[in-house]
Amino acid sequence: MTPILQAVAPELLPFTASNIADAIDHLNACDSAVAVDVASRLPLARLIDMFDRPELQRAGGLIARMPDARAAALLEGMADDRAADVLLELDDADRARLSGRLRSGTLEALRQLMRYPPHTAGSLMTTEFVSVPADWTVAQTLTHVRQVERSRETVYAIYLLDPASHALVRTLSLRQLIAGDPDALALSQAQRTEPVWVAAHTDQEEVARLIRRHDLLAIPVLDEARHVLGVVTVDDVLDALISESTEDAHKFGGLQAIERPYMRTGFWSMIKKRAGWLCALFLGEMLTASAMQHFDDELAKAVVLTLFIPLIMSSGGNSGSQATSLLIRALALGEVRLRDWWRVALREIPSGMLLGAMLGVIALIRISIWQFGGIYDYGPHWVLLAFTVAAALVGIVTFGSLSGSMLPFLLQRLGFDPASASAPFVATLVDVTGLVIYFSIAALILGGTLL
Amino acid sequence: MTPILQAVAPELLPFTASNIADAIDHLNACDSAVAVDVASRLPLARLIDMFDRPELQRAGGLIARMPDARAAALLEGMADDRAADVLLELDDADRARLSGRLRSGTLEALRQLMRYPPHTAGSLMTTEFVSVPADWTVAQTLTHVRQVERSRETVYAIYLLDPASHALVRTLSLRQLIAGDPDALALSQAQRTEPVWVAAHTDQEEVARLIRRHDLLAIPVLDEARHVLGVVTVDDVLDALISESTEDAHKFGGLQAIERPYMRTGFWSMIKKRAGWLCALFLGEMLTASAMQHFDDELAKAVVLTLFIPLIMSSGGNSGSQATSLLIRALALGEVRLRDWWRVALREIPSGMLLGAMLGVIALIRISIWQFGGIYDYGPHWVLLAFTVAAALVGIVTFGSLSGSMLPFLLQRLGFDPASASAPFVATLVDVTGLVIYFSIAALILGGTLL
Numbered sequence: 001m002t003p004i005l006q007a008v009a010p011e012l013l014p015f016t017a018s019n020i021a022d023a024i025d026h027l028n029a030c031d032s033a034v035a036v037d038v039a040s041r042l043p044l045a046r047l048i049d050m051f052d053r054p055e056l057q058r059a060g061g062l063i064a065r066m067p068d069a070r071a072a073a074l075l076e077g078m079a080d081d082r083a084a085d086v087l088l089e090l091d092d093a094d095r096a097r098l099s100g101r102l103r104s105g106t107l108e109a110l111r112q113l114m115r116y117p118p119h120t121a122g123s124l125m126t127t128e129f130v131s132v133p134a135d136w137t138v139a140q141t142l143t144h145v146r147q148v149e150r151s152r153e154t155v156y157a158i159y160l161l162d163p164a165s166h167a168l169v170r171t172l173s174l175r176q177l178i179a180g181d182p183d184a185l186a187l188s189q190a191q192r193t194e195p196v197w198v199a200a201h202t203d204q205e206e207v208a209r210l211i212r213r214h215d216l217l218a219i220p221v222l223d224e225a226r227h228v229l230g231v232v233t234v235d236d237v238l239d240a241l242i243s244e245s246t247e248d249a250h251k252f253g254g255l256q257a258i259e260r261p262y263m264r265t266g267f268w269s270m271i272k273k274r275a276g277w278l279c280a281l282f283l284g285e286m287l288t289a290s291a292m293q294h295f296d297d298e299l300a301k302a303v304v305l306t307l308f309i310p311l312i313m314s315s316g317g318n319s320g321s322q323a324t325s326l327l328i329r330a331l332a333l334g335e336v337r338l339r340d341w342w343r344v345a346l347r348e349i350p351s352g353m354l355l356g357a358m359l360g361v362i363a364l365i366r367i368s369i370w371q372f373g374g375i376y377d378y379g380p381h382w383v384l385l386a387f388t389v390a391a392a393l394v395g396i397v398t399f400g401s402l403s404g405s406m407l408p409f410l411l412q413r414l415g416f417d418p419a420s421a422s423a424p425f426v427a428t429l430v431d432v433t434g435l436v437i438y439f440s441i442a443a444l445i446l447g448g449t450l451l
Numbered sequence: 452m453t454p455i456l457q458a459v460a461p462e463l464l465p466f467t468a469s470n471i472a473d474a475i476d477h478l479n480a481c482d483s484a485v486a487v488d489v490a491s492r493l494p495l496a497r498l499i500d501m502f503d504r505p506e507l508q509r510a511g512g513l514i515a516r517m518p519d520a521r522a523a524a525l526l527e528g529m530a531d532d533r534a535a536d537v538l539l540e541l542d543d544a545d546r547a548r549l550s551g552r553l554r555s556g557t558l559e560a561l562r563q564l565m566r567y568p569p570h571t572a573g574s575l576m577t578t579e580f581v582s583v584p585a586d587w588t589v590a591q592t593l594t595h596v597r598q599v600e601r602s603r604e605t606v607y608a609i610y611l612l613d614p615a616s617h618a619l620v621r622t623l624s625l626r627q628l629i630a631g632d633p634d635a636l637a638l639s640q641a642q643r644t645e646p647v648w649v650a651a652h653t654d655q656e657e658v659a660r661l662i663r664r665h666d667l668l669a670i671p672v673l674d675e676a677r678h679v680l681g682v683v684t685v686d687d688v689l690d691a692l693i694s695e696s697t698e699d700a701h702k703f704g705g706l707q708a709i710e711r712p713y714m715r716t717g718f719w720s721m722i723k724k725r726a727g728w729l730c731a732l733f734l735g736e737m738l739t740a741s742a743m744q745h746f747d748d749e750l751a752k753a754v755v756l757t758l759f760i761p762l763i764m765s766s767g768g769n770s771g772s773q774a775t776s777l778l779i780r781a782l783a784l785g786e787v788r789l790r791d792w793w794r795v796a797l798r799e800i801p802s803g804m805l806l807g808a809m810l811g812v813i814a815l816i817r818i819s820i821w822q823f824g825g826i827y828d829y830g831p832h833w834v835l836l837a838f839t840v841a842a843a844l845v846g847i848v849t850f851g852s853l854s855g856s857m858l859p860f861l862l863q864r865l866g867f868d869p870a871s872a873s874a875p876f877v878a879t880l881v882d883v884t885g886l887v888i889y890f891s892i893a894a895l896i897l898g899g900t901l902l
Binding site: 211213253319350 | 469470472504506580588592596597600601605606607621625626630644645647662663664665666668677684686688689690692693696697699701703704705708709712715718721722725726728729730732733734736737739740742744747750751754757758759760761762764765766768769770772773775776777778779780781784786787791794795798801802805806810811815817827848873874875878879881886
C-alpha cells in the first residue's frame with residue numbers, strides 16, 4: 001500500500017480521488033449520519049474546497065454536527081461569503097456556539113456579510129480580494145499577489161487604492177499585471193477608464209448585467225467613500241442568474257418561486273407555493289361565471305353559442321401569454337424601457353388584429369365544412385354565427401395581445417417585478433373580458449335572429 | 452489642445468474617451484452612414500475592442516461598407532470566434548471579397564469556426580488560447596504567456612500538451628502558474644485531476660453546465676485525439692445562457708424563440724413567430740367545440756352547467772402550467788432525470804387532488820352564497836350541481852397537474868427540448884380532456900334529475 005493511499009481510509013477515496021464536483025455529488029447522496037462521519041474524517045483542505053461550493057447541500061446541518069474545533073477550522077478556511085451563508089442556515093444556538101470558536105477578525109467579517117439582504121451585491125460578495133497601494137510597482141504587486149494567492153477567492157482583478165484615503169483608483173487585471181515591465185508602476189498597466197463598481201445594496205440582476213456588459217471576471221463593491229468592501233465574482237453571478245431564471249420560470253408558470261430542487265421540496269411546502277396563486281386565479285376566474293350568469297338569457301336562447309366559448313377564450317389567453325413572455329424578457333434585458341409602453345401598444349394592436357383575423361378565417365372554414373359536410377347543424381343562422389365567432393376572435397386576440405403586453409409595464413410601473421406577470425394570470429384577465437366581448441358581438445350580429 | 456485630444460477628431464471623443472460598452476451604445480444609436488464614417492476613422496485598436504463584443508449591432512453591415520484594407524485589418528485583429536460570426540452575417544459577395552484580403556492562416560481558422568453548427572461548443576469557442584509543452588518550467592511558461600498575451604482571448608487557463616502527441620495532459624490556471632517556483636515544472640503546479648473538456652458538437656447548455664459545475668473561467672474543446680481545438684470562455688457562456696433563457700421564456704409563452712430585441716424584430720417576422728403556434732393551438736382547441744357538440748343534448752337540458760365551463764377549464768390549465776414550469780426547470784438543471792418520471796407522477800397525483808379539493812370547497816361556498824343570498828338561482832338541484840362542479844375540479848386539477856408534469860418528460864423522451872412544453876399547449880391539452888371529465892361527472896351525478 002503506498003503512503004498516499006494510506007493517507008485516507010479506502011471508503012473516503014470517492015471523496016478525495018475525484019474532482020470537487022463529483023465529490024460533492026457523492027456527499028449529497030449520502031444520508032446524514034454517513035455524511036457527518038465522512039466530513040469529520042476528510043482532509044481539511046479537501047473539505048474546505050467542498051464547502052466552498054453552494055452545490056453542497058445540508059452544509060449548515062453538517063457543520064452543526066461536526067466536532068467544534070473542526071467546524072471552526074472549516075469556517076475559518078472557507079471563502080467568507082460562503083461561510084456567512086452557512087452560518088445563516090444554522091439555528092441561533094449552533095451559530096452562537098460556533099461563532100465563539102472563530103477568530104475575532106473572521107467573526108467581524110462574517111457578521112458584516114450576514115447583514116446584507118439576500119439578492120444584493122453585499123450578500124454575494126467576498127471580502128477576500130487583492131488590493132495594493134496605487135504607487136506600487138508591477139514587481140511589488142506581483143510579489144504580493146503570489147504571497148496572498150492561497151487566501152483569496154480571486155486574484156484575477158487587483159484593486160489599486162489611493163495610498164492616503166484607500167479609495168479605489170483603478171482596477172488592474174492579472175493579465176495586464178504580468179504583461180507589465182517589473183519596474184513600471186502597476187497603475188501604468190491598469191485600465192485607463194474609471195472602474196465599474198456597484199454598491200452593497202445593488203440588486204444581483206444589476207450586478208449580473210454590469211459584469212456581462214463589461215465582460216468582467218469580478219466587480220468591486222464600494223461604499224460612499226469609494227472604499228472596496230468586497231468583490232462579486234463571475235461564478236457567483238452565474239449561479240445567481242440560474243436561480244433567477246428558475247424563479248422567473250416558476251412565476252410565469254403561476255406559482256411562487258421554489259428555491260430548493262423539486263425532489264427536495266417537501267409535499268406541504270410545494271402545496272403552499274402553488275395553492276396561493278391557484279386559489280387567487282380561481283377567485284378571479286369566478287367572474288367568468290358571473291359574466292355567464294349575466295348572459296343566461298342569450299345562452300338559453302342560443303345553446304349553439306356556448307359551443308365556441310372554450311375555443312374563443314383560450315385563443316385570447318394564448319395570444320396574451322405570447323405577448324407577456326415577449327415583454328417580460330424584453331424588459332428584463334433592458335431592450336425596452338418603461339417609457340416605450342406606447343410604442344409596444346402601437347405594435348401589439350395591429351399584430352393582434354392580424355393574428356385574430358387569421359384565426360377568424362380558420363373558424364369560418366371550420367364551421368362551413370362542418371355545416372356543408374353534414375357533420376353538425378349550426379341551424380338556419382349559421383352564417384351569422386360563423387361571422388360572430390370570427391369577429392369575436394379578432395376582438396379577443398387583439399385584447400389579449402394588448403393586455404398581455406401592457407401587464408409587465410404596469411407591474412414595473414407599480415414597483416413590482418415585471419416577471420410576476422404569469423401566463424395563468426393573463427389568461428384569467430383575458431377570459432373574463434373575452435366573454436363580455438363575445439356576447440356583445442353576438443348581441444350585435446345575432447340580435448333579431450337567433451337572440 | 453493637448454496632443455492626446457488632437458489625436459482624434461472631437462466628434463470621435465464619445466467613442467474613445469468612454470468605456471467600451473458605452474462606446475458601443477453610442478455606435479448602435481448612430482444611423483448607418485454615420486456609423487460607417489465613425490468606424491472608418493476610429494483608432495484601429497479601439498475599433499477592434501468594439502467589434503470583439505457581440506453587443507455591437509450591424510457589425511457585418513458596417514464591415515462590408517468600410518474600405519477593404521481597414522475591414523481586413525479589423526477582421527485580423529478581432530477575436531476569431533467573433534470574426535467568424537461577423538463573416539457569417541455578410542452576403543456571399545462581400546464575404547468572398549474580404550476573405551481574399553485575409554492572411555491564409557487567419558482565413559483557415561475562420562473557415563474552420565464557421566463550419567460548426569450554432570449553439571455548439573465549436574461555434575462558441577475561440578482558437579486564441581495559450582498552450583505549452585508539458586515539460587516546460589514555470590518560468591518558461593510565464594515568459595511565453597507574457598509574449599502572447601495581447602493576441603489571446605484568455606490567458607487565465609493554460610493548456611499543457613504532451614510534447615510528442617500534442618494531446619492535452621493537464622490544465623493550469625494563471626494563478627497556479629504565478630504561485631509556482633520559477634524552476635519547477637509547470638505540470639507540478641497544475642490541477643491533479645483529469646481536465647474537464649467538451650467536444651466541438653457539445654450543446655452550449657451542457658458547456659454552461661460544466662463551466663458552472665467546475666467553476667471554470669474557460670473550458671477546452673478537444674477532438675478525438677485530445678488535441679485542443681479551442682476554448683470556450685465564461686463570458687461567452689454567460690451570453691449564451693441569457694439568450695437560452697430568453698428562448699425558453701418565449702417557448703413557454705407559446706411562440707417560436709425570437710433572437711433579436713423586441714423593437715428590432717420586424718412586424719412580419721414577429722407575426723410569423725407567433726402565428727404558427729397560435730394556429731396550431733387553435734386547431735387543437737377546436738376539439739373543445741367537437742366535445743361540446745357531443746354533449747349538446749346535456750347543454751340544452753341544463754344551461755346552468757355551461758356557467759362553470761370557463762372556471763373549471765381554466766383551473767385545469769393553471770395547475771398544468773404550474774406543474775410544467777416546475778418540471779421544465781428541474782429537468783434543465785438536472786435536478787430530475789428521465790427515469791424519475793414515476794416519482795414525479797406519484798407526487799403530482801396527491802398534490803393535484805389536494806389542490807383540486809381546495810378549489811372544490813371554494814366553489815361549494817361560492818354557489819351556496821349566491822343561492823342563499825338570492826344573487827342567482829341555480830334551480831332546485833343546486834346542491835347536486837355544486838357537488839358536480841367540486842368533483843369536476845378535483846378530477847381536472849389532478850389531470851392538469853399530472854399531464855403538465857409528464858409532458859416535459861415525454862418531450863425529452865422523444866428527443867425534443869423539454870422547454871418546448873408551453874403553458875398554452877398544456878392548457879389546450881387540459882381543456883379538451885377537462886370538458887369530457889366535467890360532462891361525464893355531470894352525467895353521473897345529475898343523471899335522472901337535471902339531465
